[in-house]
Amino acid sequence: MVSPRLVAKIEAEEPTLRLAVLIDADNAQAAVIEGLLAEIARFGEATVKRIYGDFTAPTSASWKKVLQKYAIKPVQQFAYTTGKNATDSTLIIDAMDLLYTRKFDGFCLITSDSDFTGLAMRLREEGLTVLGFGEKKTPEAFRNACHKFLFTEVLRPSATNEPTAQPQKAENDHPPPQSQSPAETAEVKQEFPKKFVLAALEQSSDDTGWAHLGTFGSYLTKLQPDFDSRIYGYKKLSDLVKAKTEIFITEERQAPGSTQKVLYLRAK
Missing domain, CATH: 3.40.50.1010 (5'-nuclease)
Structure with missing residues (x-):
């Protein structure tokens, strides 16, 4: 735990x-x-x-x-x-x-x-x-x-380089951009564990199906200590869930007693 x-x-x-x-x-x-x-x-x-x-x-x-x-x-x-x-x-x-x-x-x-x-x-x-x-x-x-x-x-x-900087190395080459990525970047890329992430979201969501991003992230770590959004090309977990529009629906809500907004998500 x-x-x-x-x-x-x-x-x-x-x-x-x-x-x-x-x-x-x-x-x-x-x-x-x-x-x-x-x-x-x-x-x-x-x-x-x-x-x-x-x-x-x-x-x-x-x-x-x-x-x-x-x-x-x-x-x-x-x-x-x-x-x-x-x-x-x-x-x-x-x-x-x-x-x-x-x-x-x-x-x-x-x-x-x-x-x-x-x-x-x-x-x-x-x-x-x-x-x-x-x-x-x-x-x-x-x-x-x-x-x-x-x-x-x-x-x-x-x-940690931005993906937009990588194609510059392939300007004069014909192979696909994937073959031009740095060795270290290719080494850490993995297939996105959609089934695992959706199971974690289900466990961390409330009765309406929505989950606070912090609660969701904590539950991911409990289940899999080595889970890291950067392995899948996203600097933050919030960036990952916002980008995966085919999997998640996101919504920013006003935090009670604060002017800040917090991110909530649910399965699509």
């Missing part, structure tokens, strides 16, 4: 959670760090930022370039034995030490490794919010162990 604090954050405008950000350098890409930290800022304040890995290895060169810029504390972990991942153990031990300080509302685990599934479950048992960030290859077990899981592919700069 999604933490009430996370639901409150999704619907609120300002960050409310004190977060510990723990990065597995062996299973995360430095290219997404700017988008990653911006995404984390939507949920709360990154009070602690640590990254774990062997920074003497050539594979960690890309991380060494961004650690100082983003004030991320590196935790050096040498590979003592071939085939054994000492980085995972160090990250888990640190996470438990931070947990028992009782200073944090939640943890951000940046990894594509299923070995952290048990850690995510343990943190949830303590009533803390667990946000996971990883690539599409991340096993389903870890994704579902988090309150919310976000694919790092959508955080790459090329994945």
